Amino acid sequence: MNAPSMNSMQRTLTALGQQEPDRVPLFLLTTLHGARELGLSIEEYFSRSEHVIEGQMRLLKKYGGDCLYPFFYAPIETEAWGGEVVYLPDGPPNAGPPIIRSAQAIDHLEPPRVMESPCLVRVLETIRELKARVGDTVPIIGVAISPFSLPVMQMGFDRYLELIYEQPERFEHLMRVNEAFTVEWANAQLAAGATAICYFDPISSTTNIPRDLYLKTGQQVARRTLARIKGPTATHLASGRVLPILNDIADTGTAVVGVSALEDLAELKAAANRRVSLLGNLNGIEMRRWTPEQAEAAVKTAIAKAGRGGGFLLGDNHGEIPWQVPEDVLLAIGEATRRWGRYPLDWIE
Amino acid sequence: MEARIGKFQVALESLDKLGAEALFREALAELSPIQVVENLVVPTLERIGQGWNEGTVALSQIYMSGRFCEDLVERVLPPSDPDRKHQPRSAIAVLNDYHMLGKRIVYSMMRASGFELFDYGRMSVTELCERARADGIRVLLISVLMLPSALKVREVRETFDAQGLDIKIIVGGAPFLFDADLWREVGADAMGHNASDAVDIVQSWMGAMQ
Incomplete structure (x- = not known):
């Protein structure tokens, strides 16, 4: 077996250019596992940028992935808006009570400023130091929750759905406020050294809203927002279905789409038709109880379905590996990717 | 009734409240309220739930149609109505996580x-085990979104077993959809793939639990 001829950045950029690099890039999106590496609780781990920097560097070395992922936790954004974060001992932090307690409150809502939000500044410090350490050899993936999906944490999912359907003008106002925040937040991460922004937009998935509603809402928001983000973006549906809207998402100008284990990767690859690259779709929930042999089989299946011709980054289907996934499974995924992901993929029938 | 179910489904999925209400009223002119529930509302919601399993119906449509039907039924069949189902004493909760939808x-x-x-x-x-015991619950529906919460269902089952409580547990939520064996692993008695599954499961248990 030949030694790899590309670094992680070259490998990823080649794949995103719809070409075959030396092997399939592995985007192992580990966040909470950094706390385990450092022997810290999840709350302690995310309290200081130094912890996340050290955690990410150790995870990169240990599992041989092709990106750094300085994502802290989703409610860090609502924390900036004044919300509470609820830490769990064995999972990602949750958002506390909604910060928007009535629909009328939307009329007077003001976005926070990124540089005045200590929690967000902590993320920027992390990105800056990671960039100093790896330069242009490893992609650094920043994260911004889409303006369209953020309200689930801002006001609760049920009240947000009612807003979308029943108060379209107020919904539009909320989008404009959120868009201002998301654009500032994403661009601050790019300025700090992030290579690209993962635009998490699960509400746009057809799991959550029908396509015709997406075209009138989430897609319009994404078009406006991505156009103002000064760097490449990947749109992630966080396990939600995407096949019926894959081309609609491509129309927003995104470069990559994170896809679900609920859909067939070969069908998705065909539908993407080289317009966008795919990221996925290893089942993060089942991964918890995989043996190393099952992990290898899952990696082979994914690569066989979507690897040919580039345009594919291997990763989990949710955008975050659960805390419960053991080290030997992650090591096996890394090993299998290096073994079976080498181009040309001659072993595929 | 078949044609009416089809129209009711289309009206609900497209959030045509006026159309859905008109169909509901038409049915009420011919049937008793409980018959309308059993012959129109339940089968329609089942089809919508099945559509979600197949990826043709979205969560927002299920939520809005369920909420609307709940309101329609509430108006003709208040909670105190003797025609309400003679069912096992039931409760629903979100276990440990903060996702309520x-x-x-x-x-x-x-x-x-x-x-x-x-x-x-x-x-x-x-809290859940104490409350279920105090209320004499026979069927407990547990909803979760996060994997750590799903794994905690095991602790609920172990507590019930240790206390000798005969409480059936139905689980539902994303982790169970992504890992088909998880509900058995955590000791649940059944799993709902969608919201209307819960109705079917409780109905199938009703005879044995009276």
């Missing part, structure tokens, strides 16, 4: 199908 949808579906049940909101394992 799934529970809200199942609660609406159950009520729109003529069931009454306690809504416990969000609870920890200890």
Whole structure:
């Protein structure tokens, strides 16, 4: 077996250019596992940028992935808006009570400023130091929750759905406020050294809203927002279905789409038709109880379905590996990717 | 009735409240309220739930149609109505995590199908076990979104077993959809793939539990 001829950045950029690099890039999106590496609780781990920097560097070395992922936790954004974060001992932090307690409150809502939000500044410090350490050899993936999906944490999912359907003008106002925040937040991460922004937009998935509603809402928001983000973006549906809207998402100008284990990767690859690259779709929930042999089989299946011709980054289907996934499974995924992901993929029938 | 179910489904999925209400009223002119629930509302919500399993219906449509049907049924069949189902004493809760929509949808579906049940909101394992015991619950529906919460269902089962409580547990939520064996692993008695599954499961248990 030949030694790899590309670094992680070259490998990823080649794949995103719809070409075959030396092997399939592995985007192992580990966040909470950094706390385990450092022997810290999840709350302690995310309290200081130094912890996340050290955690990410150790995870990169240990599992041989092709990106750094300085994502802290989703409610860090609502924390900036004044919300509470609820830490769990064995999972990602949750958002506390909604910060928007009535629909009328939307009329007077003001976005926070990124540089005045200590929690967000902590993320920027992390990105800056990671960039100093790896330069242009490893992609650094920043994260911004889409303006369209953020309200689930801002006001609760049920009240947000009612807003979308029943108060379209107020919904539009909320989008404009959120868009201002998301654009500032994403661009601050790019300025700090992030290579690209993962635009998490699960509400746009057809799991959550029908396509015709997406075209009138989430897609319009994404078009406006991505156009103002000064760097490449990947749109992630966080396990939600995407096949019926894959081309609609491509129309927003995104470069990559994170896809679900609920859909067939070969069908998705065909539908993407080289317009966008795919990221996925290893089942993060089942991964918890995989043996190393099952992990290898899952990696082979994914690569066989979507690897040919580039345009594919291997990763989990949710955008975050659960805390419960053991080290030997992650090591096996890394090993299998290096073994079976080498181009040309001659072993595929 | 078949044609009416099809029209009712289209009206609900497209959020045509006026159309859905007109179809509901038409049915009421011919049938008793409980018959309308059983012959129109329940089968329609089942089809919508099945559509979600197949990826043709979105969560927003399920939520809005369930909420609307709950309201329609509430008007003709109030909670105290003797025609409400003679069911095992039931409750629903979100275990440990902070994602409430799934529970809200199942609660609406159950009520729109003529069931009454306690809504416990969000609870920890200890709170949930104590409350279920105090209320004499026979069927407990547990909704989760996060994997750590799904794994905690095991603690609920172990507590019930240790206390000799014969409480059946139905689980639902994303982790169970992504890992088909998880519900058995955590000791649940059944798993709902969608909200209307909960109605079917409780109905199938009713005879044996009276």
